[in-house]
Amino acid sequence: MGATNGMDGITVNGARLSARLADLAEIGAIPGGGVSRLALTDGDRAGRDKVVGWMRDLGLAVSTDAIGNVVGVRAGTGDGPPVMAGSHIDTVATGGRYDGNLGVLAGLEVIATLNDAGLKTRRPLAVAFFTNEEGARFQPDMLGSLVYVGGLSLDSALNTRAIDGARLGDELMRIGYAGDAPVGAPQIHAYLELHVEQGPVLEEEGIAIGAVEGVQGISWTEFVIEGQSNHAGTTPMRLRRDAGLVAGQIAGFARQLAEEAGGDQGATVGALTLSPNLVNVVAGRAVMTVDLRNTDEAVLQQVEGRLFAFARDAAAAEGVRLSRRTLARFEPVAFDRHLVGRVAGIARDLGLSVRTLPSGAGHDAQMLARVCPAAMIFVPSVKGISHNVQEFTAPEDITAGANVLLRLMLELADPREDSGI
Ligand code: HGY
Ligand code: MN
Ligand code: MN
Numbered sequence: 001m002g003a004t005n006g007m008d009g010i011t012v013n014g015a016r017l018s019a020r021l022a023d024l025a026e027i028g029a030i031p032g033g034g035v036s037r038l039a040l041t042d043g044d045r046a047g048r049d050k051v052v053g054w055m056r057d058l059g060l061a062v063s064t065d066a067i068g069n070v071v072g073v074r075a076g077t078g079d080g081p082p083v084m085a086g087s088h089i090d091t092v093a094t095g096g097r098y099d100g101n102l103g104v105l106a107g108l109e110v111i112a113t114l115n116d117a118g119l120k121t122r123r124p125l126a127v128a129f130f131t132n133e134e135g136a137r138f139q140p141d142m143l144g145s146l147v148y149v150g151g152l153s154l155d156s157a158l159n160t161r162a163i164d165g166a167r168l169g170d171e172l173m174r175i176g177y178a179g180d181a182p183v184g185a186p187q188i189h190a191y192l193e194l195h196v197e198q199g200p201v202l203e204e205e206g207i208a209i210g211a212v213e214g215v216q217g218i219s220w221t222e223f224v225i226e227g228q229s230n231h232a233g234t235t236p237m238r239l240r241r242d243a244g245l246v247a248g249q250i251a252g253f254a255r256q257l258a259e260e261a262g263g264d265q266g267a268t269v270g271a272l273t274l275s276p277n278l279v280n281v282v283a284g285r286a287v288m289t290v291d292l293r294n295t296d297e298a299v300l301q302q303v304e305g306r307l308f309a310f311a312r313d314a315a316a317a318e319g320v321r322l323s324r325r326t327l328a329r330f331e332p333v334a335f336d337r338h339l340v341g342r343v344a345g346i347a348r349d350l351g352l353s354v355r356t357l358p359s360g361a362g363h364d365a366q367m368l369a370r371v372c373p374a375a376m377i378f379v380p381s382v383k384g385i386s387h388n389v390q391e392f393t394a395p396e397d398i399t400a401g402a403n404v405l406l407r408l409m410l411e412l413a414d415p416r417e418d419s420g421i
Contacts, residue, residue, distance in 0.1 A: 007410050010117055014399030017109040021398070024050055024089070024105065025097035034389025035097050039090040039132035039143075040068070040168065045175035047089045051104060051129060058111045060127065064179025067147040067157055068131040068172050071186065074111055075124055076413065081189040081372075082124035083413040085110060085405060087364060088133030088144075095134075096391020098196040098398075102379075104129045106194045106402040110409055121413035123189055130364045131172075137162045139220060140328030145367035148184050163271075184371075190339065190412045191368035194377045194405045196393050198361050200384030208400050209354040210378025211343040214334040215366040216264060216358055217300045219292040220327035223250060223311060227320035229276060229284030241319045244274050244283030249314045250307070254290050257303050265303060266293040266360070289327065295358050297331050332358075333366040339375035339408070346407045352400055361386070377404050 027050060028043035030036045037043035052070060055062045060072030073082055087103025107127035114121070130148065135141025138160045146152045158169030172178040195212075197203075202210050227241035251269040258267035268291040274283040290307065294300040308324065315322035340356065347354035359366075359376065368374045379401035382392040 007119055007414070010113060010119070010406065012109045012113050012399060012402040012406055013116075014395060014402065016112065017105060017402055018395045018398060020054065020105045020108070021097055021101060024101055028091065030094070030389060032389035033097065034391070035091045035095045036093045037089065037091045037095070038093055038137040039134060040137070040171035040175055042175070044090050045177070048129070048175070048177060051089055054108055055127065058108060058115060060111065063181035063185070064177055065148070065181040065183045065185065066154055066179060067144050067183060068177040068179060069128060069144045069148050069183075070177070071126050071128040071181070073124055073126045073186065074114070076121050078122045080123055081187045082126035083409050084126040084128055084188045084191045085193070085409060086128035086130065086191065087193050087195060089129045090132055090134050092134050092136045092387050094387065094389060096386055096388060098391055098393050099198065099386055100133055100195070102196060102393070102398065102401075103194045106398075106405050109402050110406045113406060121410065123413040125409060125413055126186065126188070132168075133364055135220075135328060137164070138168050141218070141362050142330075142364055142367050145364035149367050149370045150184060151367060151370065154183055188368065188372045191365060191372055191374040192339070192377065192405055192408055193363055193365040193374070194379070194401045195363060196381045196386065196391065197378040198381050198384070198386035200381075201357055202355075202378060202380035203382060203384060205355065206353070207355050208352040208380070208397060209343070209347040209404055211340050211347065211354055211356045212335060212359050212376035212378055213340055213356050214332060214358055215362060216293050216295040216360060217297050217332040218328055218330045218362050219300060219304050220329070221290050222325045222327050223247070223286075223288050223290065224323045225286040225315060225320050227284055227318065228282070230282040232280040232282055235282060240282055242282050243286040243320055246311075246314050246318050246320055246322070247272060247274065247283075247286035247288050250288065250290065250311050253310045254292070254307060257306055261294070261299055261303055263299070264293070264295045264358070264360070265299065266291070267303075293360065295332055330362065330366065333369050335365065335369060335375045336373035339373050342408055342411065343375055343377050343404060346404050346411070350400070350403055350407070352404070377401050
């Protein structure tokens, strides 16, 4: 089923999309070609201002909700919920220029392409970016889209504390994005997210498009370990209560669990702070995070259980106090089967190689899937690198992904009478 109403053959302007990606990457640019725009920092504000400016230039009606999610809507010839393309523009501190940004700017490119062609769709179209998708500064990740779909109360979201101690609601006010639009508006007909794969699969197999089946389960835990700081030279080993030792044991066991579980199991100790963190002082305190992921919820729960039991026993053996806090916990999500099929079908119609695959990373689409049919389109990441300044996707792959997005948005926004979508 191709595009409709004289929209056959319409394609995006890939050069314009790549130029906007480069333009946005100037904001928060860090050496090596990467970007650092942690959620609700001045860099995030500047990025938001830039994208909102582009939304307005394209004639979109822009609204900001109380958690800072921004939606731009293009009217259709008819009313009703829009077909939305979205993602995020916040990044991790050592981010690449494509993660999240591609999905938002490709949505704007679809709008620009239709504006150039003077074409109107029956259903309205929308382009959105959601607050704090990365979860690097404030946890959980996908926080803004989780509030949008009613999975987290606005109040608890606004009272979330950053790893630097700032309160989310204060930061939102400070950067001027505490909006007045009701959270969760507008209701959406369908949600599509173009995103870089951030893994090695598409590139290794020489495939242009990923039709994403869903997102794997995510479990983020913070452990606080409290022992006793002491002299590294005079304290006999038998008298030590070494928080650093237990942190190291937990990190080693997390890796062992992943190797034993095999399959998709991931385990990452991304943050680890010892105090006083000095060469000649036994660490009195350790704060660390463990990120566990699996496409299989039952296995993920099993691995979690074994990790928590190990941490408890290791702490008891060393005579230190252990506490843990869940920072994020999302079960695996399956995307709308019909839409996944259409991503693949449209890719083939465009002569692009395509395969289905799960997403290793979390995405706003997994939250929107709670309230409307949602799907994702992946394009290859060179060497599978992401959350790293070397993140790169070839311009031709970006253009291909944006054309699949364009075609599917048109199909959903201007369905043939008999399509039923
Ligand atoms: O952590 C993730 O999967 C995403 O980048 N927030
Ligand atoms: Mn992302
Ligand atoms: Mn990311």
